[in-house]
Every structure is written in C-alpha cells, then in structure tokens.
Amino acid sequence: MTDAPSRAAVARAKRAVRGWFESTVRSPFRFQTQAWNAYANGESGLIHATTGTGKTLAAWLGPVIDGLARGEIRDPAKAGETETKRRRRSPPLRVLWITPLRALAGDTEHSLRVPLDALGLNWSLESRTGDTASKIRSRQTKRLPTALLTTPESLSLALARTDCVEQFAHLECVIVDEWHELLGSKRGSQTELCLARLRRWRPFLKTWGLSATLGNIDEAAETLLGADAEIPTVISGGRRKKYAVDSILPETVERFPWSGHLGLKQLDQVLPIVEGAASSILFTNTRSQTELWYQALLKARPDWAGRIALHHGSLGKESRRWVEAGLKNGELKCVVSTSSLDLGVDFAPVERVLQVGSPKGVARLLQRAGRSGHAPGQTSRVTCVPTHALELVEVAAARAAMEAGAIEARTPPRKPLDVLVQHAVTIALGTGFRRDELLEEIRTASSFAAVTDAEWDWCLDFITRGGEALRNYPEYSRVALREGEYRVEDKTVARRHRMSIGTIASDAAVEVRFLKGARLGMVEEAFVSRLKPGDKFLFAGRPLELVKVFEMKAWVRKAKGVTGAVPRWSGGRMPLSSELAAAVRSKLEEARDGNDRGPEMTAVRPILDLQQRWSHLPGRDEFLIERTKTRDGHHLFFFPFAGRQVHEGLGALWALRLSRKVSTTFAVAVNDYGVELLSPVPAPLEAALKDGLLSPERLREDVAESLNAVEMAKRQFREIARVAGLVFTGYPGAGKSAKQMQASSGLLYDVFQNYDPGNLLFKQATEEVLDRQLDAARLEETLNRLGRARLILNECRRPTPLAFPLLVDRMRERVSSEKLSDRVKRMTLQLERAAG
Structure with a gap:
C-alpha cells in the first residue's frame, strides 16, 4: 500500500475541496463530509441517499482529497503540454469506478472530471466500456489511467x-x-467475484x-464488501428528499x-402539464406504450416536432445520446421513455415527471420521481x-x-454456478489458478460463501x-490442468471466452434498418416473426412497413399511415x-371502513x-373468493x-389441485389483484379447501407439475448455458439466432436430463424457474x-368490479383489440344496468 499522506496535508486538501465546493454549489x-472522513480513515461501506442529493461527489472527493494531499498537482509550467504527455505523467490506476450501464459512463465521466480540472489534480480519467473507441482501448492496454x-x-x-496483476498493482x-x-x-x-x-x-x-x-441497506453493504469483511460503514444522506x-x-x-x-x-x-413545464419526462412501463404516447403527443401538438423525443433501450446508441443531450441542455420539451432513463444521468432542467400506468413498485416510483428536481433541496414531483x-x-x-419508508429489498442470488464457471475460465485465461487458492478467494464473495468443496470440484x-x-467431446475441455495449475491453452477457446464474458440475458433481437441502410434499432425477434411483408x-416514433427479414435484420420502408401493430416488448x-x-x-381495508384518504381513493369510491x-371489499386479514356462473361457464375468482407473478403460480397450483377432484379443464387468467379459474362444470371448491387447496405443503412439486416446468427450465437453461460457456453466441456479424441458441441448449438439456441428471447447471435451471x-x-x-x-366465499349473480378485469384479460388473448373493445362495451352496459 502507498504511504498515506500526513494529517496536515489531508486537512489542507479538505479545505481546498470545501472551498471549491462552496464556490460552485453550496x-x-x-x-458528504462523513464519506470523505471515512475514506481518509481507510474505511469501506455504502453511501445511501436519494436521487439528486450528491452521492457521486460524496464518493469521488474522498480519493480526490487523498490525491491533493499527496501533492499530485499539475505543473503550471507545463500547462501547454499535450494530453498524451500529461497522461504519461499522471499516477497509475488508483480508482476504479464501476457503473451498471455503459450509457451512464459518459455522463459520469463528465461529472468526475469537473473537480479534477477545477482543483488542478494531475490525474488522467477515462472510460472503458463496449462503446470505448479502439484508439483509447489500445493505449489502455499499455497503461491504464x-x-x-x-x-x-x-x-x-x-x-x-x-x-492484470501489474495493471491493478496500485x-x-x-x-x-x-x-x-x-x-x-x-x-x-459477477461484480462480487471480480472484487x-x-x-x-x-x-x-x-x-x-x-x-x-433500497429496503435492505445493511445486507447490500455486507454483500458488497464480502463475507470476510469487517462491519461496513453505512452513510445515509442527511436531508430527506421531498417528493410530491x-x-x-x-x-x-x-x-x-x-x-x-x-x-x-x-x-x-x-x-397542459407538458405545456406548462420547460422540460418533462413521461415514463411508461413498456416500449410499446412509449411508441404510442410519442405518436399521440405529436399528433395532438404537431408544432412540438423536434422538441419531443422518445427513448428506450432498443434505439440506436446515437439516437439515445442525442435525446440525453437534449434533456441535459434543456432543448427538449418532453421525452417519452421506459426505464432506460431511470438511472444515473443528471437531467437538471427536468421540471416534471409523469408516470403512465402503475409504477408497480415503491422504489421504481421514487427513482422516476427523482428525475425531476434533481438537485439538493428541490422537490421531486411525479x-x-x-x-x-x-x-x-x-x-x-x-x-x-x-411516507412509511416501505421500500423494496433486492436479494442477491445464492451460488449461481454458471457465473462461477465463467469466472473460473476467466481467471484461468488471465493469471491461471490453483484449486485451493481460488476456492478460498471465491468464498470471500458473499454470494459464493457457501460453495462446498464438492460443488467446486464439479465446476x-x-x-x-x-x-x-x-x-x-474435446470442445468442452476448455481449461487444462498442468502440475496443479489451471490455464486456458487453446487460442480459439480464449477468443470465444473473451467474446462471451457477461451475464446479461438479452431478449433475442432483430436489427431494424431502412432499405437505404440507416439503422433504427432493435426489436424482439418474437414480434418480427409474426409479421408478413x-x-x-x-418503431422509433415512425410508421414503418416491413419489406423483408433477412440475416437477423428487418428491412423496412416508411409507411404513409399506420393502423397496425406496435412492437411488444417483455415488461x-x-x-x-x-x-x-x-x-x-391496507388501502382497501381503510376504504371498507370508510376512511378515504387522498383524492385517488375518493375518485374510486x-x-x-x-x-x-x-x-365484499376485503381487508388485510381477509381472503375473498367469488363464485359466478355465466354463459362461458363456472368462474372462481380468488x-x-x-401481484401477477405470484398469481401465475397460484393459478396453476390451484387448477392442478382442483383437477385432482374433478375431471375437467381450467382456463386461468391472472392480474395483480386476483386469479380466475373457468371450467365447464362446477369446481369442488369446498372439498378442495378442506383437503389443502391453500396448503404450502408439496408446493415446489405441485408447481412444477402444474406448469410446463420442463419447457420453462429449458428456456432458462439457454441463459445458464450461455453464461457458463456451453453454447457460443457467434462471432461479430455471424451471431446465432435465439432459435439456434435454443436448439443447441435444448439438446444439451436433454443430454443432461438423460445421461447426467446430477449436472449442477441442469439443476440450477429448475431452481431458477421456481425461485426467480x-x-x-x-x-x-x-x-x-x-x-x-x-375466508369469505360469496356466490355472486354476476361479475363484480374486482372480477371484471380478469374476465377482460382472459378474452384479450382470443379476440382483436377492436372486437375486444366492442364486447367489453356491451358487457359494461349490461352490468351498469344491473348496478342501477
């Protein structure tokens, strides 16, 4: 470790940083000062604060103060020297900043560079992501910034x-x-293993x-620092952010x-809300909603052309950067976006945020609200x-x-062995490793602390x-063991592995291009496969006509009008x-008891x-089941x-358990509130309840039996096989399609199922389906x-307001949107007449 600067030098550096801080901000x-002091004391931990309160400077200025205290200042006499010469004289790699999105790297680099330039620190600062230019990558191979x-x-x-050992030596x-x-x-x-x-x-x-x-801050800090670390320092943002x-x-x-x-x-x-704000972001939950709302805004206000834009992850890199720059400098009045603008980037000019549809989570609403009022002391309004x-x-x-601080927790995966296999090949490709040494190392990563000797030997x-x-099959022997050391010796294996590093499981995508060659972005393969020329x-805010699909590209031309489909993305x-x-x-219980709090609850009264x-309007400790008969059959509404994810499992589970008592088929529909089971004959509900319909016993076995668990596990195995290096996605320009990947991984899945049922990756696929x-x-x-x-079981003469959305969701799968709208309108009129 480099000798630490004296206390006097650190104190002088802190005064310089505080002076710069006060002259530019406040x-x-x-x-923030707690974080700087903790860094100077050699501590590690987590800085937890709401969006826009200054976390970046809290973390970054600790190392900056250290650099100032060491006297790493630019020489004024060499102010005119080239950047190349200045980079050569800068200290070696001192700080590594890891970002989850490469799209954030450019904005973050700008934020970090401001204090370096203002304080005259002789540090070089660069990014290294998939977007980094080859020239910069080349010089980084010789010397990192x-x-x-x-x-x-x-x-x-x-x-x-x-x-790599030499590159990270300082x-x-x-x-x-x-x-x-x-x-x-x-x-x-993956990050834990690298750390x-x-x-x-x-x-x-x-x-x-x-x-x-985040709801589990202590667990998050402990996971970051590793299984062997001392108690982490957790620093929370002082002033609570105001939200409206x-x-x-x-x-x-x-x-x-x-x-x-x-x-x-x-x-x-x-x-009027968009009109009244200098700049706003309208968030949606799906990319299809993004496209529809962008078109609707443009149609209603054609004079906004060029001042409104859309942003989602399938758009090309240049399109996204143009939108982000327009938000930062205040040139764009409104951007319609998915979660692609949730993180990191500071859009100070944004005054208002709108959220189309339910945010589905408290943390997500906080994150999106924080895109407005993105400065200390300002109110973030959504x-x-x-x-x-x-x-x-x-x-x-x-x-x-x-208001109650009930924020969702995020639980780290436990022992994802596909990630461990990939990491082992990575280390074998770099320095090489010995069995016991690397096992001891990986057990210091919290997610892998419980890896057994047997599991490691299997890997x-x-x-x-x-x-x-x-x-x-020689192609699956990727690492050689020589005199107790594991190394990659085959150049083809090395090249393929470097190209396959990562754990992001992206949906199979097809590139969208105009016939004349301009690239628009990516769309799901499943959507394109349903289209005919x-x-x-x-797409990308434009009405398009499909000409042909060839070599994973959808070739299109501009369409004069569009009444057809809109791309549907997962999410x-x-x-x-x-x-x-x-x-x-809790809100429904309050409403049942006559306590309407807020305009929303008054509106839905x-x-x-x-x-x-x-x-009945169920309370927190009540479970409502409604039984209704219509011309479609016998309905059970639970x-x-x-939430939808849990209800999908419950619907399949209950359909299975009921079918064991009566020979019939159930149609299942779910939403965030309930589950509908529809059958041609009455279901023996009371008998099933008595015999354990709601019991958690044999839950995993029954869920696996009730769903097409094998097919789900096969598709999950595609991701696992790619991460573990069992299947290769292809070289640039010759990538494999999702269909090819599924065929390759599906064949391996069948091989393991028949000939190697103890294969840990095979088992992991089933566990991930159930657990995640x-x-x-x-x-x-x-x-x-x-x-x-x-339990409240009610016989209802007709579908209730809570049951009606489930009926519509089931019909949605069978009829077009136009027919669905007409049918729903007729059903609504009948029910409204009955309601008076």
Whole structure:
C-alpha cells in the first residue's frame, strides 16, 4: 500500500475541496463530509441517499482529497503540454469506478472530471466500456489511467489479461455506482467475484457502493464488501428528499374498469402539464406504450416536432445520446421513455415527471420521481396517469408506502454456478489458478460463501472435461490442468471466452434498418416473426412497413399511415411488488371502513361501493373468493392481492389441485389483484379447501407439475448455458439466432436430463424457474398468509368490479383489440344496468 499522506496535508486538501465546493454549489452536506472522513480513515461501506442529493461527489472527493494531499498537482509550467504527455505523467490506476450501464459512463465521466480540472489534480480519467473507441482501448492496454470508469463485463475482461496483476498493482479504491441495480442479479454476483480477486492482490482496497431506493441497506453493504469483511460503514444522506405524488383523475370513473383502456384517454389532461413545464419526462412501463404516447403527443401538438423525443433501450446508441443531450441542455420539451432513463444521468432542467400506468413498485416510483428536481433541496414531483381506474388505488398505496419508508429489498442470488464457471475460465485465461487458492478467494464473495468443496470440484471437472456427459467431446475441455495449475491453452477457446464474458440475458433481437441502410434499432425477434411483408408497425416514433427479414435484420420502408401493430416488448406485465401489494391491501381495508384518504381513493369510491354491495371489499386479514356462473361457464375468482407473478403460480397450483377432484379443464387468467379459474362444470371448491387447496405443503412439486416446468427450465437453461460457456453466441456479424441458441441448449438439456441428471447447471435451471421466475418463497409466504386469513366465499349473480378485469384479460388473448373493445362495451352496459 502507498504511504498515506500526513494529517496536515489531508486537512489542507479538505479545505481546498470545501472551498471549491462552496464556490460552485453550496456547503457540503454532512453525509458528504462523513464519506470523505471515512475514506481518509481507510474505511469501506455504502453511501445511501436519494436521487439528486450528491452521492457521486460524496464518493469521488474522498480519493480526490487523498490525491491533493499527496501533492499530485499539475505543473503550471507545463500547462501547454499535450494530453498524451500529461497522461504519461499522471499516477497509475488508483480508482476504479464501476457503473451498471455503459450509457451512464459518459455522463459520469463528465461529472468526475469537473473537480479534477477545477482543483488542478494531475490525474488522467477515462472510460472503458463496449462503446470505448479502439484508439483509447489500445493505449489502455499499455497503461491504464489514474481513474477508470468501467462496467462489470469490462472489468471481467481486464481480469482475463495475463498482465492484470501489474495493471491493478496500485489500485486503492473501487466505487460501485447504482449498487442496488446490480445487487439482485447475476451481474452483481459477477461484480462480487471480480472484487474478491482485486482484494486478493490489494488487501487494503477500499470499496464503496452508491445506492438509492433500497429496503435492505445493511445486507447490500455486507454483500458488497464480502463475507470476510469487517462491519461496513453505512452513510445515509442527511436531508430527506421531498417528493410530491399526485394523479390525473379521470373525468368519469367507470365502475367496471379494465386494463389498458384508460391511458390515452387522459391525453387532454397530460398536454397542459407538458405545456406548462420547460422540460418533462413521461415514463411508461413498456416500449410499446412509449411508441404510442410519442405518436399521440405529436399528433395532438404537431408544432412540438423536434422538441419531443422518445427513448428506450432498443434505439440506436446515437439516437439515445442525442435525446440525453437534449434533456441535459434543456432543448427538449418532453421525452417519452421506459426505464432506460431511470438511472444515473443528471437531467437538471427536468421540471416534471409523469408516470403512465402503475409504477408497480415503491422504489421504481421514487427513482422516476427523482428525475425531476434533481438537485439538493428541490422537490421531486411525479404525476401518475392511470391506464385503468383501479391503478388509482395503487398510486394512493405507493404514496403511503413512500411516507412509511416501505421500500423494496433486492436479494442477491445464492451460488449461481454458471457465473462461477465463467469466472473460473476467466481467471484461468488471465493469471491461471490453483484449486485451493481460488476456492478460498471465491468464498470471500458473499454470494459464493457457501460453495462446498464438492460443488467446486464439479465446476473444475466441468471446465476441464465437460463433466460426465460431455467428457468425450474435446470442445468442452476448455481449461487444462498442468502440475496443479489451471490455464486456458487453446487460442480459439480464449477468443470465444473473451467474446462471451457477461451475464446479461438479452431478449433475442432483430436489427431494424431502412432499405437505404440507416439503422433504427432493435426489436424482439418474437414480434418480427409474426409479421408478413407489407405489414405496418410503429418503431422509433415512425410508421414503418416491413419489406423483408433477412440475416437477423428487418428491412423496412416508411409507411404513409399506420393502423397496425406496435412492437411488444417483455415488461408489459411487470408484477406488483410485495411492498406495494401490502399497501394496496391496507388501502382497501381503510376504504371498507370508510376512511378515504387522498383524492385517488375518493375518485374510486363508486367502484369500491359497488364491490361492497355485490360481494365484499376485503381487508388485510381477509381472503375473498367469488363464485359466478355465466354463459362461458363456472368462474372462481380468488383475490390474494399478491401481484401477477405470484398469481401465475397460484393459478396453476390451484387448477392442478382442483383437477385432482374433478375431471375437467381450467382456463386461468391472472392480474395483480386476483386469479380466475373457468371450467365447464362446477369446481369442488369446498372439498378442495378442506383437503389443502391453500396448503404450502408439496408446493415446489405441485408447481412444477402444474406448469410446463420442463419447457420453462429449458428456456432458462439457454441463459445458464450461455453464461457458463456451453453454447457460443457467434462471432461479430455471424451471431446465432435465439432459435439456434435454443436448439443447441435444448439438446444439451436433454443430454443432461438423460445421461447426467446430477449436472449442477441442469439443476440450477429448475431452481431458477421456481425461485426467480415464479418466486417460490413469496408463493409460500402468500399461501401461509391466506391460510391464516378469514375466508369469505360469496356466490355472486354476476361479475363484480374486482372480477371484471380478469374476465377482460382472459378474452384479450382470443379476440382483436377492436372486437375486444366492442364486447367489453356491451358487457359494461349490461352490468351498469344491473348496478342501477
């Protein structure tokens, strides 16, 4: 470790930083000075503060103060020297800044450079991501800058270099930005393994994470610092951020709401809000909604052409950067966006944020609200635009949860062995490793602390021989064992592995291009596969006509008008979080007891009154089941209020358990509030309840039997096989399609199932389906809650307001949107007449 500067030098540096800070912004917040002092004391930990309060400077100025105290100042006599010469004289790599999105690197680099230039620090600062120019990459292979911004994937690539120990020989600090975004994913596990490697070389390495909107702060800090670390220092932002959450209330509230029909009807109320703000962001939950709202705004206000834009992850890099620059400098009046603008980038000019549809989570609403008033002391305001009336209850519930501090937690994966296999090959490609030394190292990463000797030996056998089933195929022997040391010796293996590093499981995508060659972005392969030449669709804000699909490219021309399809991306069925679901149950109980709090609950009072009159409005400790007969058959409506993801598992589970008592087929529909089971004959509900319909016993076995668990596991295995290096995605310009990847991984899945059932990656696929896709833990928790609740079983003559959206969701799968709208209108009129 480099000798630390004297206390007097540190004190002088702090005064210089404080002076610069006060001259440009204001006096630093207490949490910022706490972070600087903690860094000077050699501590590691987590800085937790809301968006726009100054986390970046809290973390960055600690190392800057250290550099000033060491006298690493630019020589005024050499002010005119070239950047190349100045870079050569700058200190070696000292600080590593890890960002979850490479799109954030440019904005973050600008923010970090400002104090370096103002204080005259002789540090070089650069980014290293997939977007970095080849010229900069080339010079970084020879010498890294003093501070390097990178992603988890690029850091793993650096560890695959044979000279990586020398490159990181002077590293003193790692800062992980937006740690909450990485924590609950395999990218977080990948980051943990990389940090474990760096700490082995640099035992006194200081590690700091930046996080906002997270419910399990202590666990997040402990995970970041590793299993062997001392108690982390957790620094919370001093001044609590002020938020204002309101809603656009529909002029009339239909007593039989249904999903999605209300959104664009609110356009006339959205326009004055956008008009009155210098700059605003309108967030949606899906990319298809983004396209529709952008077109609607442009059609209503054609004079805004060039002043409004859209932003989502499928757009090309240049298009996204143009939009981000327009927001930062205040040139754009409104941007319609998905979660692609949720993180990191500071858009100070943004005055208003609108959220179309329910945010589905408290943390997500906080994050998006924080895009406005993105400065200390300012109020962040978000206006919610419901797509159906019951979403007003979710808005009221989210506001109550925010005030109570009920923020969602993010749980790190436990022992994702596909990530461990990839990391082992990475280290074998870099420095090489010995069995016991690397095992000891990986166990210091929290997510891998419980890896057993047997599991580690299986991983080593897998990378050296391919495991039991693949030992006769030389291409799966990627690592050689020579005299106790594991190394990659084959150049083809090395090249393929470097190209495959990473854990991001992107949806299969097709590039969209004009016939003349201009690239528009990417769209899901599943969407394009449903289109025929001549079909029209909206993309990147333009009406397009498909000409042909060839070599993973959709060739298009401009269409004069569009009444056809809109691209559908995954994410449209985002589930309600457990925290928000609990808040919704509390709001309904308050409404049942006559305690309407807030304009949203007052607006939906006609719906709730009719629900109470025709059936019941359930409280937190009640479980409502409604039984109804229509011309479609016999309906059971269950209302656990646990979110769509849990309800998908419950619907399949209950259909299976009921079918064991009666020979019939159930049609299942779910939304965030309930589950519908439809059958041609009455279901023996009472007998099933008596025999354990709500029991958590044999939950995993029954869920696996009730769903097409094998097919789901096969698709999950595609991601695992790619991460573990079993399948290769292809070289640039010759990438494999999702269909090819599925065929390759599906064949391997069948091989393991038949010949190597003990294969740990094979087992991992099933576990991930249950634990992450179906959230088995939350399923069990919900069943336990329902088992304790007071059961209310009502016979209803007709569908109630809570049941109606489930009916519509089931019909949506069978009829076109035009026919659906007509049919829903007829059903609504009949029910309204019955309601009086």
